[in-house]
Amino acid sequence: MRRAVLICVALLLICCGCGAAPAEPPSPPPVVQIRPALDSKHARPERGVVVRARGGTLGRVLVSEGGQHVPGRLDGSHTVWRSDWTLKPGAEYTVTATAAAPRGPATVATGRFRTRAADRTVRVASTAPLPGETVGTGMPVIIDFDGPVADKAAVERALEVRSETPVEGAWRWIGDTRVVYRTRRFWAPRQQVTVTAHLAGVRVADGVYGGVDSTFAFTVGRDQTTSIDTTTHRMVVQRDGRVVQRMAISAGMATTPEYTTTSGIHLTMDKASPVRMVSPGREKGEPGFYDVMIEHAVRISDSGEYVHAKDNVWAQGRANVSHGCINSRPDQAAWFFDNSLRGDPVTITGTSRELEWDNGWGFWQLSWRRWREGSALSGGGRVP
Structure with a gap:
């Protein structure tokens, strides 16, 4: 009887099979796509850099120009990397990107491209506050450009304000060469604020690009x-x-x-x-x-x-x-x-006389809603 049971078990093992499962075939190597295409000579600076992985995920992406790192970030799926800002006109960039498939070899893509030169450039001409200045809690940030800005939305997207204490603020355009940043409420005192105009490569108008980036920092003093x-x-x-x-x-x-x-x-x-x-409007000898x-x-x-x-x-x-x-x-x-x-x-x-919002720095005379109407992003770029 015992022998019969063993035979039955053996037959069951033979029928069910107990050999090793066949190995899954390796995944094909992922494809890395880079825009602008490597070896391009006239890439558009305003489009930045985009790296994509097909059939895998991106690992390390390094983009540099003149030895300087170009900041960027991966999306949630780790299949797309985008530069944070636009690129310098007339500059050469190096790209190295690594992508890995679930199984199989990784792909490394590396090469160079050059951006097109600008016919004309626009730069930051002056700022308030001055770099390193200590200011009061109501201080606006005023940026003047050395030429007119046609695409105000593109320039406004390139402006970054970082404060140690989080704050809500907005830009308002005053003419074609000046933009002003005002916070919704006064700055928190005793903190540093850093302003960066990521202007290089921003398409300001037809044939006109931002020339270089500009950064300055100031301190908000006592209240x-x-x-x-x-x-x-x-x-x-x-x-x-x-x-x-x-x-x-x-x-x-x-x-x-x-x-x-x-x-x-x-x-x-x-x-x-x-x-x-x-005295305004009066000549010497006149009353008053x-x-x-x-x-x-x-x-x-x-x-x-x-x-x-x-x-x-x-x-x-x-x-x-x-x-x-x-x-x-x-x-x-x-x-x-x-x-x-x-x-x-x-x-x-x-x-009986009200301060006009554009008389000096009377910007706090406007409500927050009205202030934001002067933004090219939230208000359509209307210039008062």
Whole structure:
């Protein structure tokens, strides 16, 4: 009986088969596709670099120009790599890409290509803040270009703002050569902000490309805000939420529009001591003409408004008798001068004249929705 059972088991093993499964065939090597095609001589800089893997996944992708690494990133499937930004015009790039299949050999593709040269280039001409400057919490970022920008959306996509404290902000175009970045709320104090215009290779207009990238960093300093009530003739300066100075002031006499101080959220723009101030629209000898040198003047608009020193202490705290500026006792004006940074908010109330949003840096006069309407990305690129 035992022998019969063993035979049955043996027969079952023979019928079911217990040999090794045949090995699966190896996968064909993956195909690596690179755009621009290797050996190209006139690649379009605005298209960047794209590397794709067919039949496998990408591993290492290295793109460089002149010994400098070109940043880029893989997609979620690890089959597509794209450069983060556009490429320099008239430059030679080297690409090395490795792709692996599930089974079988890997593929390594390497080669070079050259981008087309630009007929003309546009570069960053100036910025505010200046590189390394320490500014107030209301400070905008202003970039001026050395030529007109037709494709504002392309340029705006190439602008990057990185702050240590996350912030929501947007760009607004003011004409064809200036773009301004404003945060939704004031900057958090005591942090560094880095601005990069990845301009190289951006197609600005027909035959016109961005010439080179430009990067600068600035520091947001302490949180100082100033409030001025022209009806009570008082000015209060707060720093980090604590009152650090109270000043009696005199504002514009309001006999004419130009002699009326503007109400709204101003920003300190620059300062000098002394500053020559000349009456607007009046010739020497005419009534109301003046030509004087003023000490410790901090500018807050483009229409001639300053916070400055004046020895008419009889009016300060009592009456508005100035030609539109805010004046205060000389020693207190000197204190404000010494303790002001560009971009400090100065809010004025109590007058019949509203600060225009484009008068100096009156950008905080616009609501967030209206500010964003000037973006080429969210608002269609309308220029006011």
